[in-house]
Amino acid sequence: MEAADEELMIAYRDGDAAAFETLYARHKGPLFRYVLRSVKARGEAEELFHDVWLRVIEARERYTPSARFTTWLYTIAHNRVVDHWRRRGLKLASLDATDAAYDASDPPLEPAAAPQDEPQRRAELNEDLRRLGGALEALPPAQREVFLLREEAGMSLPEIAEVTGIDLEAAKSRLRYALAKLREALGDG
Amino acid sequence: MAEHEDPRVSAGYRQLGAESPPEALDAAILAASRRAVGAGPRRGRLRRWALPVSIAAVVVLTMSIVVRIELERPDLETATPVPVTPEVLEQKAPRRADENEADAARAKPKERPAAKAKSEALEAAPAPAAAPARQFVPEPPAARSPASAEPTAPSALGAASAPAGVSEAPADRAGLANQGTGRAASRAALEDRAKASAEAAGKRDESPRGWLERIARLRREGHVKEADESLAAFRKRYPAYEIPKDLREAVLGTAQAE
Numbered sequence A: 001m002e003a004a005d006e007e008l009m010i011a012y013r014d015g016d017a018a019a020f021e022t023l024y025a026r027h028k029g030p031l032f033r034y035v036l037r038s039v040k041a042r043g044e045a046e047e048l049f050h051d052v053w054l055r056v057i058e059a060r061e062r063y064t065p066s067a068r069f070t071t072w073l074y075t076i077a078h079n080r081v082v083d084h085w086r087r088r089g090l091k092l093a094s095l096d097a098t099d100a101a102y103d104a105s106d107p108p109l110e111p112a113a114a115p116q117d118e119p120q121r122r123a124e125l126n127e128d129l130r131r132l133g134g135a136l137e138a139l140p141p142a143q144r145e146v147f148l149l150r151e152e153a154g155m156s157l158p159e160i161a162e163v164t165g166i167d168l169e170a171a172k173s174r175l176r177y178a179l180a181k182l183r184e185a186l187g188d189g
Numbered sequence B: 001m002a003e004h005e006d007p008r009v010s011a012g013y014r015q016l017g018a019e020s021p022p023e024a025l026d027a028a029i030l031a032a033s034r035r036a037v038g039a040g041p042r043r044g045r046l047r048r049w050a051l052p053v054s055i056a057a058v059v060v061l062t063m064s065i066v067v068r069i070e071l072e073r074p075d076l077e078t079a080t081p082v083p084v085t086p087e088v089l090e091q092k093a094p095r096r097a098d099e100n101e102a103d104a105a106r107a108k109p110k111e112r113p114a115a116k117a118k119s120e121a122l123e124a125a126p127a128p129a130a131a132p133a134r135q136f137v138p139e140p141p142a143a144r145s146p147a148s149a150e151p152t153a154p155s156a157l158g159a160a161s162a163p164a165g166v167s168e169a170p171a172d173r174a175g176l177a178n179q180g181t182g183r184a185a186s187r188a189a190l191e192d193r194a195k196a197s198a199e200a201a202g203k204r205d206e207s208p209r210g211w212l213e214r215i216a217r218l219r220r221e222g223h224v225k226e227a228d229e230s231l232a233a234f235r236k237r238y239p240a241y242e243i244p245k246d247l248r249e250a251v252l253g254t255a256q257a258e
Helices: A005-013 A017-036 A042-058 A069-087 A119-124 A127-138 A141-151 A157-164 A168-185 B007-014 B023-036 B044-072 B086-099 B101-124 B154-159 B170-177 B181-205 B208-220 B224-237 B245-257
Strands: none
Touching (some): A005 A017, A017 A141, A017 B023, A042 A069, A069 A157, A127 B007, A141 A157, A141 A168, A157 A168, A168 B007, B208 B224, B208 B245
16 A cells, blocks of 8 residues: 555655655656646746755655645645746736636737647647647636646645635636636637 | 536646656755755665674674684694604703703703603604694504614613603703793693603504513613513513513523523
């Protein structure tokens, strides 16, 4: 039986380096994709990803399993991504853009990282996926983030609300609008 | 709740790719995690044990060497016997004289003839050089030539009470005693053993006729007392032996032969 994330983190806090390796192996992929698709470039994503894990390491002594490890990890990541956005000059109001304020005709506030920005690979994607990728990039960052937390971290709406620091209804709204845009891109609109 | 889920969107998203961090980034993060808790890389666990294991190995090796040396240290009972040769005795004599001049001066008048007798007798004694370390075993009789068993000098016969035995040498004993109780005791024991083995070898190797011929020689040379003692020893050993007629007179003496 696999140890829970919380048990592994406590073990690491108590000096078990192998516990961290297990924990890292479990979460590195989803977290990396969350960061990569939240920021503009791969280099920045790697830098942010590295920074998030360093903060986890540094904060190990303060870790208490009062919440899911995933929630704790993505809260750190969210804060780092928001800091990144702020450094890029984006306003919190833009980050919190809701469906009412969002105009699909507006250009994205910040182009998200394009994992398939290699031209050759992009050409190989079928049209639906290409449109889906474009729609994901075009989502407002706040909506995109909610969608990514749902897809990559497998979080529930309350957990997404906790991580992003918004209320549950706002989380529901963002996810609903994000899905609507993506569904539209797939031709189900 | 359905408005918050869309399997088709989720499936499409999965096909966009499953990027992972580069391996170098993985390594850097894991290294940082190990450093933070004071653990080295994976081989650090082995390295942690390397020092205590090395120390333990050195201690065990040292102890085993010490124990082995103690077990193999020769003592009085287990020492490899050094053959007492005339050369050895000659080398020892001056050193003893230096160490104790009074003893050497007192022993000198007797020492030379005694030493000579001893050396001559020892020439006939078996050489124990090839004996095993833990037991003093004289060289087998077969290794000795018959001629070597014979006394080579009349004076040796006069000094030696037993055939081909090692004569008593009080001066030697006194000198040895001055070199320390342990060494003296050791050498005395060696000499006694050499003497005993020589006597035993002589008695064992000498034929009854040879013994009688030696008695005859003693008597002919005027060592009547020694001849009588040797004859008594002969009769004790060979009570049923009939002395050949050609030797009877020479062995028993004129009076007894008649």
